[in-house]
Amino acid sequence: MTSAYPITVDDLTERVKAFAVEQGEIPSRNRIKTEFKVGAPKATAVLEALSAAGFDPTRPDAEEIESPRRLHAVPVAEVEDTEPAAMVEPVPTPVVEVEPTTAATEVTVVVDPVPAVVEPTEVVDEVPVSAPSKRVRSWPLLLLAAGAFVAIWGGWVGLGELTGFGPIRLLPGIADSFVINSAITLPIGVEAYAAYALRVWLSGHTRSAKARRFARWSAIGSLVLGAAGQVAYHLMVAAGVTTAPWWITTFVSCLPVVVLGCGAALTHLLNDDDTEAQR
16 A cells, blocks of 8 residues: 555545445544555545545445535646646536435335145045944853753763763872762863864964864864764663763773874964965
């Protein structure tokens, strides 16, 4: 900013204006002295000129409208330097007083509404929700089982007595008075296994195909065997037979052992998961 020729007040004013616009505010006198390397008189003269012109650094474009136009005299030496060919008499320019506009013009910006983008809605077929079905009561089964229990129990116990089953001391020498009828082993073993095999066959929780297949055929065989035992007993009672034939006695005597083997085999098959092997 330093120069061999001192800067004029007008040039300094223009530079201070540019600096003020850049900073957004009019600098102080000390700031002008520091930034432009001038003395206090010139800094004071610049501030007075800016104040008289109504300069606003935040609205530099409104200076010409807000402040009255000022004229300054041009030295003759400058005119001679710029136009050496002829001397032109300066024509006086009329001074037009323009009142500063204080009210800001309100500008209304009309923005066209952006049409809303409507996303396509996925149409989902409504599936009618059926009312939950009522659970089937199991108490009628108790009535059916009670009647069947009496008939089946009596038939198997009677058949057992005709084939040699009867009262025995379960703990001889320990509890001689503890006596049971061994004929009850027939209804307990055969009919209980039939119910157990039906449960494994018809239940959906059994993963082993072998277990379901074995349970199906053994359950059917147990029910058929139970029906045959009832038929044999009632026929012999109706005919007045007091002792069953040897082949019926042999077959009935093997029933507890057969039931035990079928029950053990079915239990082992339940632990065998062959689902992956079939896939």
